[in-house]
Amino acid sequence: MSNFEPWQGYLVNSTGDYHYICSPWKFAGACVFGFDSDYTTMAIALVRYLTSNGHQITLSDIDEKVSKSTLLAATEVTPDGSKLNLLCNTDASLTIASGKQPNPDSPIDVMRELDADIYNDISTAWLEELNERNISQGAYISGQQYGESLEARLSLVAQDHGSLIWPQRQLDAAGNKIDQIYKKIEPAGVITSWTKLSAAGAPSEFALRAPILGGISTVMIQTTDGPNGVFLLVDDGSVEPIIGKSVELVVRRLYAQEGVMRYGLKALLAG
Amino acid sequence: MVDVAIVGAGQTKYGNHQLGMKGMWAEAARSAYDSVDKDFQPSQIDEAFIGSVAFGGGQLGNTAALLTEHSGMQGKPVRRVENACASSGFALRDAWMAIKSGQADVVIAGGIEKMNDLTPERKRFWLGVSGDTEWERLAGLTFPGTYALMARRYFHEFESSHDDLVHISVKNHYHGLDNTVAHIRKDVTFDKAKNGFMVADPLTLYDCCPTSDGASCVILAADHVVRQFTEDPVWIHASAAASDYLALHDRPSITQLVATQLAAKRAYSMANLTPSNIDLAEVHDCFTIAELLATEDLGFAKRGEGGLFARESRGRRNDGETCINPSGGLKSKGHPLGATGTGQTVEIFKQLRSEVEPSRQVRDASTALSHNVGGSGATCAVHLYGRDAK
Structure with a gap:
């Protein structure tokens, strides 16, 4: 854990070779997203971390699990400019690195456990909410x-x-x-x-x-x-x-x- | 310039109404026609303004045309007026201006809302349509939330607590107890109101008005035709309105409604009256904190002393200073959004003519005020009324 620092509600581990961010939540022994996080929100947080530390971030590849338009609107990152890749891991973490993706161990011991029922229900609710047939009948933001x-x-x-x-x-x-x-x-x-x-x-x-x-x-x-x-x-x-x-x-x-x-x-x- | 009087006023009972929009409007219009002391025919109407949010979207377009064909007004120039919960307060103002301008002599101002025929899911969609959709709604706010933010901030800035709001709730339920057209007619104790289900912290269920079905209708006439209809009119001494930023976070302060202050100032000036002249006021208490702020913004209490005004029961019928919400207000009488503004006027018409249930009568009332707010204070209409022509 000593290499990780809290940042915008997440945990960040930044070295000379790679920059890694993960959720502070775990469930059934695995690192999972909190109730309102996903790869996009963590990508924004990581880029903002690097920017605040004086890095100018250019990315040659952005993982398709990240909303590119949202990332570009929320940060000063520019695409197609370097050998840095933004790659999502299999758990609730992602990495910005050049070359092969390193995948450091999540600091699972310091993560907080989510309630099983709430986690499952919220996950299901998000899926339902994301359904294309979920259409507002009243006030509406197009x-x-x-x-x-x-x-x-x-x-x-x-x-x-x-x-x-x-x-x-x-x-x-x-x-x-x-x-x-x-x-x-x-x-x-x-x-x-x-x-x-x-x-x-x-x-x-x-x-x-x-x-x-x-x-x-x-x-x-x-x-x-x-x-x-x-x-x-x-x-x-x-x-x-x-x-x-x-x-x-x-x-x-x-x-x-x-x-x-x-x-x-x-x-x-x-x- | 021509003066304007109310010569008739009527409404449906507020609540979970069995009738649909057409039936409710017809009932309110018929009630208003019947209240005119002398002979009155809908054919005498020159113009009509009907306030409605068109909640549920069932007849979102051309609402007024549909309604007037069911109330004997076919062929009349009509339109729907929409300013959220202040829709018919503004319909009343539009009707007043139509007569003031000399373009009409007899004008209908009314309002209607059908809110309880929707599924809970569809109702939920419509309940927040008058707030700031882009920023407030996406921060999880509907009107209970925005008024809760006002209440908590008020408690922080002034010597006040939720108990002050409880006093308002108890008083309005007391006022509405004998009102036969009120939605919720029950005596509520202080302890019950204090410990209600939390809707939007710190506001409980007893701080929130109900969602009601209802319709209301008033008939205005120019001074030169008033005596055709009655020898006992109620005169509109002032009609004023104002607006403010839609979203709370754009306003310099959230413990006062600037639109109310501006409209009240204009109305008092127009009528050459002060708050101390007002015998009774129907104010927009969609939430109890709204009444507390209104007592300050309308000048009945000093800034920061609205809580004290409530604690000392200074708005209680025949027991204080200005009687606040003798009908029971939105809290007890109910809040069918578009019908509320002219519903307030119906109450004032009957109070000033001593036509309400005797147990509810405000003694020696000759001057009154109505205060109708849209949303969390983005729009506001204030009207002043009197027994005597100015």
Whole structure:
């Protein structure tokens, strides 16, 4: 474990030869994804880890299990530029390395065990949610609408218009188009309010998973740079948030519809 | 400029209604026609505005045309007005403006919603359609969630706790107990309301209004034709409205509704009235925290003292200052989204004419206010009413 460090809710092991990230959860002796993670969210976290440590990441190959469009929108990675490959492992881990894929042992001894019933039920619910016939009948975010705001959603890209505006807006109070000057908001802030919705009160997009989780928790955050936002908790956690407590915003799965996974930022409680 | 009066008002009972949309609207319209003191025919109507979210999507387009053909208004210019839960508050304002403009003398403002004929799955889809879909909904929020965020923040900023909301719930159930058109007519104790099923922490079931079926209808007339219909009209002294950011996180504060403040300020100014002049107010208590904030935003309590206002029962009928929600409010009377705004007006029409059940009558009431909010405060309509013409 000494080579692993916690990062955005995952465990990272970065050496000169390879960079490895895995889930902190285990089930039946194997490393498994948490309730709102997949290869894409872990790939984003690993690239962000490397970027924060001064690496400029170019990849020649991205494993097809990773949503390439989501990864590119959420990070500054560029494809087709080097010998680095992003390869998914057979468990809930992946590696960025050149050449043959190393597969270091997962730190299984420090991983937390998931409840068997909940794990199985959530896994089944995700499959059902991803079914192409899972179509909303009411409020609806189309693929185009989701795609238009993807950088704002995944990377907190705001408009710099005297003050930072996020989510982005069209015209200002004078009726003028707001400047196309963008700045990324620091993905951190403090909790200003929170609630936990019962399964019955949750939006229909969460109808399959909310009953299994016993409801869903949402926090309102004031980011360090100023703008406010509302976010679900990482791992759909049942931890009770506290107003004033610090959070980090990291990419996770939100929900799936019509066969497409929708990603967004969620709040990871500090400590 | 022409003044506008209400000459008739009626509604269905709110609740799980046996009738469909057409039947409910016909019942509300008939009730309004029958309430006119002198002879009234639908053929006298010049224009109609009907508020509805068209919940469930059963008749999403041309809703008003369908409804008016079932209420003797064929051929009249009609349209559906949609502003979420404030739909018929805005329909009332549109009707008022139609008369003010001189283009019409007799205008219908109404509202309708059929919410309880859907499967639970389909209902769940529709319950969040008026919030900020792109950001709030994908963060797991429906309206219980957004109002819960407001409540928790309010408790953090001011000397207040959930107990203050419980007082509001108990008071509104008490007010609605004898209201024969109310959805939930039962006395609720403090302990029961305090310990209800948690819907959206810190809001329990007793902090949340029910989803109701219902329709409401009011008949407005210009001052020069009022006496054709009644010698006892209720005058609309002000109609004002405002809007705010749709999403909570775009607002500088979530412990006040700026749209309510703006609309109230405009309404008081228009009528040359102050909050202390108001004898009774029908306010939009979709959640108990909404009533607490409304008492502040409408000027009945100082900022940060809405909880104290509730604790001291200052909104209780004939026992406090301004009677807040004599009908029982959305909490007890019910909340058929599009019908709620003009439903508030029906209550005020009857209260000011001393036509409600005697046990519910607000004594010596001559001036009233209605406050109808869309969603979590993105839209708001405020109306002021009086017995006397200005």
